[in-house]
Amino acid sequence: xxxxxxxxxxxxxxxxxxxxxxxxxxxxxxxxxxxxxxxxxxxxxxxxxxxxxxxxxxxxxxxxxxxxxxxxxxxxxxxxxxxxxxxxxxxxxxxxx
Numbered sequence: 222x223x224x225x226x227x228x229x230x231x232x233x234x235x236x237x238x239x240x241x242x243x244x245x246x247x248x249x250x251x252x253x254x255x256x257x258x259x260x261x262x263x264x265x266x267x268x269x270x271x272x273x274x275x276x277x278x279x280x281x282x283x284x285x286x287x288x289x290x291x292x293x294x295x296x297x298x299x300x301x302x303x304x305x306x307x308x309x310x311x312x313x314x315x316x317x318x
Contacts, residue, residue, distance in 0.1 A: 224269075225269050226269070226295065226296045228241075228296055229241050229266075229267075229268050229269065229296050239268060241266045241267060241268050241296070242268055242271070242316060248265070248266060248267075248314075248316065249265060249266060250263055250264070250265045250312065250313075250314060251264055251265060251266055251297065252264040252299075253312070256301075259303055259304060260301055260302065260303045261301070261302045261310070261312070262299060262300075262301045262302075263275060263299060263300055263301075263302070263312055263314065264297055264298070264299040265297065265298060265299075265314045266296065266297055267293035267295070267296065267297055267298040268293060268296075269293050269294060269295055269296070270292065270293065271292070271293050271316060271317075271318060272290035272291065272292050272293075272316075272317040272318055273287075273290060273291045273292075273293065273298060273314050273315060273316055273317060274287045274290055274291070274314070274315045274317060275287045275291065275300050275302065275312060275313075275314055275315075276312070276313050276314075276315060277302070277310040277311060277312055278310065278311040278313075283313065285315075286302055287300060290317055
């Protein structure tokens, strides 16, 4: 059996899209931490089993920095970006499916 937390099934405006998948509602980065000078850890609300990519802004467009999709196992997903430019980057999370 695949266990899904009840909070991810919320659809407050009854439009057929779960709130955790809707930009501006539940689908958002909820935590950004810098565990070290060259790392940034992102945590966002997610739907279990869905795939996401993390992207950074390079000045001319968004570039995917996750080598493979991040598959959410729970109501939140996280990923750590390591590298010299990590602390000053702009980030976004993109739902793939």
